[in-house]
Amino acid sequence: MxxxxxxxxxxxxxxxMTYALVDRGHSVTVVDNLSxxxxxxxxxxxxxxxxxxxxxxxxxxLLRHRNIEAVIHFAGSVVVPDSVEQPLRYYNNNxxxxxxxxxxxxxxxxxxFIFSSTAAVYGMGxxxxxxxxDEKSPINPYGRSKLMTEWxxxxxAKAYDFRxxxxxxxxxxxADPQGRTxxxxxxxxxxxxxxxxxxxxxxxxxxxxxxxxxxxxxTGIRDYIHVSDLIECHLLALDHLIxxxxxxxxxxxxxxxxxxxxxxxxxxRQIGRPLPVRIAPRRAGxxxxxxxxxxxxxxxxxxxxxxxxxxxxxxxxxxxEQRQNA
Ligand code: UFG
Numbered sequence: 001m002x003x004x005x006x007x008x009x010x011x012x013x014x015x016x017m018t019y020a021l022v023d024r025g026h027s028v029t030v031v032d033n034l035s036x037x038x039x040x041x042x043x044x045x046x047x048x049x050x051x052x053x054x055x056x057x058x059x060x061x062l063l064r065h066r067n068i069e070a071v072i073h074f075a076g077s078v079v080v081p082d083s084v085e086q087p088l089r090y091y092n093n094n095x096x097x098x099x100x101x102x103x104x105x106x107x108x109x110x111x112x113f114i115f116s117s118t119a120a121v122y123g124m125g126x127x128x129x130x131x132x133x134d135e136k137s138p139i140n141p142y143g144r145s146k147l148m149t150e151w152x153x154x155x156x157a158k159a160y161d162f163r164x165x166x167x168x169x170x171x172x173x174x175a176d177p178q179g180r181t182x183x184x185x186x187x188x189x190x191x192x193x194x195x196x197x198x199x200x201x202x203x204x205x206x207x208x209x210x211x212x213x214x215x216x217x218x219t220g221i222r223d224y225i226h227v228s229d230l231i232e233c234h235l236l237a238l239d240h241l242i243x244x245x246x247x248x249x250x251x252x253x254x255x256x257x258x259x260x261x262x263x264x265x266x267x268x269r270q271i272g273r274p275l276p277v278r279i280a281p282r283r284a285g286x287x288x289x290x291x292x293x294x295x296x297x298x299x300x301x302x303x304x305x306x307x308x309x310x311x312x313x314x315x316x317x318x319x320x321e322q323r324q325n326a
Contacts (some may be wrong), residue, residue, distance in 0.1 A: 010037025253292025
């Protein structure tokens with residue numbers, strides 16, 4: 001069993017990761033500045049440290065004194081339109097603080113690192129489905145801030161005793177099947193989360209951002225991946241690094257795309273009545289479609305998703321949202 005540092009472990013995906021690691025007997029330290037994370041979502045078996053990964057004087061002693069072997073780095077800002085309005089905040093939070101963290105790992109001899117990257121590095125997603133080797137031309141500061149971090153990792157791995165796996169997430173949704181954690185960000189922006197809130201009448205209607213994209217029904221298409229399947233990608237990546245495996249960059253998606261309208265239909269089926277919707281203008285920085293080619297993670301890490309079904313994803317997101325209401 002390993003000593004693992006999870007950054008952003010009070011956030012949506014990081015809190016699922018922490019549960020998965022403690023469930024497997026790993027010893028986990030969570031660092032989170034609680035800017036968007038929720039303290040109550042951190043698994044009680046984990047050590048919680050409130051602080052910022054950009055603070056070297058906090059991180060280096062943590063790595064050293066807790067004998068950390070691997071870092072799983074989730075902390076960062078994730079809202080694409082915010083990154084268009086506040087690019088410098090995104091470069092600071094996502095690129096500069098990651099650089100500080102990677103440097104701290106190199107200085108302290110922590111040579112296993114898993115990074116939350118994103119499908120947003122592919123830009124307009126013109127090559128479909130997107131392969132890892134496709135051209136990277138992010139169209140928003142969020143995607144650029146993450147791509148720069150991938151480059152830092154690539155160069156660090158060439159120069160130092162440091163190996164990493166960068167996982168390019170497509171659209172993560174759903175919640176822990178045991179109901180211990182889920183998407184709890186106060187100002188939710190993600191489609192499935194917002195649709196579930198409308199379903200529970202916490203908002204009057206769902207805005208569909210753009211009805212005139214060049215897609216089959218005019219709305220944006222995304223590859224939605226259940227958070228439990230995404231966590232499995234990290235567990236396989238961790239095993240790979242522990243076994244001495246080489247650096248990798250891997251897509252995390254199913255290879256199937258659903259439009260906003262198809263998601264709306266799935267939520268309507270879940271609640272047994274039509275979800276109220278309204279077509280609104282496109283959001284800044286949104287590509288028409290993003291779909292993964294997941295062959296590399298399947299062949300190189302043996303990943304086999306267990307929840308690749310939109311109704312499953314919607315049902316688990318809805319169950320979490322209902323629990324939040326209660
Ligand atoms: N959408 C709506 N109405 C809403 C919310 C979203 O129509 O209320 C649409 C968006 O325009 C888009 C789709 O639903 O077409 C998905 O939007 P999300 O906000 O759920 O997710 P994004 O695709 O913008 O971004 C997410 C993550 C990023 C990640 C990216 C990769 O936020 O971190 O997926 O595809 F990089």
